[in-house]
Amino acid sequence: MKIRKPCLDLKIDFMRKGDLPTVMEIERQSFSSPWSESTFRRGIKRKNPHIYFFVVRHNQIPIGFINFWLVKDEAHIANFAVSPTYRRKGVGKYLLARSLGYISRRGGRLVSLEVRASNIPAQNLYRRMGFHPVSIRKKYYTDNGEDAYIFCIDDLSEIDLCIGET
Numbered sequence: 001m002k003i004r005k006p007c008l009d010l011k012i013d014f015m016r017k018g019d020l021p022t023v024m025e026i027e028r029q030s031f032s033s034p035w036s037e038s039t040f041r042r043g044i045k046r047k048n049p050h051i052y053f054f055v056v057r058h059n060q061i062p063i064g065f066i067n068f069w070l071v072k073d074e075a076h077i078a079n080f081a082v083s084p085t086y087r088r089k090g091v092g093k094y095l096l097a098r099s100l101g102y103i104s105r106r107g108g109r110l111v112s113l114e115v116r117a118s119n120i121p122a123q124n125l126y127r128r129m130g131f132h133p134v135s136i137r138k139k140y141y142t143d144n145g146e147d148a149y150i151f152c153i154d155d156l157s158e159i160d161l162c163i164g165e166t
C-alpha cells in the first residue's frame with residue numbers, strides 16, 4: 001500500500017523527557033483511562049531494550065506518539081494516539097506505517113494490539129494497514145466493562161509499506 005506523508009513537516013524520533021507535558025496532554029485527551037506520567041517516564045529511560053516510545057513532531061512539538069515492545073519476531077503495540085487537533089490528516093497512518101517499517105527491519109513479523117470494541121476510527125485505520133481481528137477479550141476494559149478486539153498482522157514481511165515523502 002502507498003502511504004503518503006501528510007502535508008505537514010513531520011519528524012519521528014524517540015520520546016524524550018521534555019516531551020512528557022505535551023504527550024500527557026494528548027494521552028488525557030485520547031483515553032478514558034490514561035497512562036500515568038510515571039509509566040511514560042519509566043518507559044523512555046530505555047532500560048528495557050525491547051520497549052520503544054516514539055513521537056511524531058510538527059515544528060518540534062509532539063503531535064502524536066506510539067509505544068510498542070518487540071521481542072524477537074513478535075511485537076505488540078501498547079499505546080498510540082494523535083492530538084485531536086491533528087487527527088484525520090494522515091498523521092496516525094504515517095506514524096503507524098513508519099513504526100511497522102521499523103519493527104520489520106528489526107525482524108518483527110507478528111504484530112498484535114488490543115482495541116476497544118467501540119473504537120471504530122482506530123479499527124478502520126488498523127484494517128487499512130493490514131491488521132485483522134483474531135479474537136475478543138470479553139470485558140477487558142475495567143473502566144466500562146467494554147470488550148477488547150485483538151487485531152494482528154501475522155506476517156509483517158507480507159505487508160507492502162511504501163511510504164512516500166509527499
Ligand SMILES: CC(C)(COP(=O)(O)OP(=O)(O)OC[C@H]1O[C@@H](n2cnc3c(N)ncnc32)[C@H](O)[C@@H]1OP(=O)(O)O)[C@@H](O)C(=O)NCCC(=O)NCCS
Nearest residue numbers: 030080081082087088089090091092093115121122124125
Ligand atoms: C486512532 C487515531 C490514532 C488515528 O489517528 P489519525 O491521525 O486521525 O488517523 P489518520 O488521519 O491517519 O486516518 C487513517 C485512517 O483511519 C481511519 N479513521 C481515522 N479517524 C477516523 C474516524 N474519526 N472515523 C472513521 N475512520 C477513521 C480512516 O480509515 C482513515 O483513513 P481516511 O482518512 O483515508 O479515511 C486517532 O483517532 C486517535 O488518537 N484516537 C484516540 C486514541 C486511540 O484510539 N488510539 C488507538 C488505541 S487502540
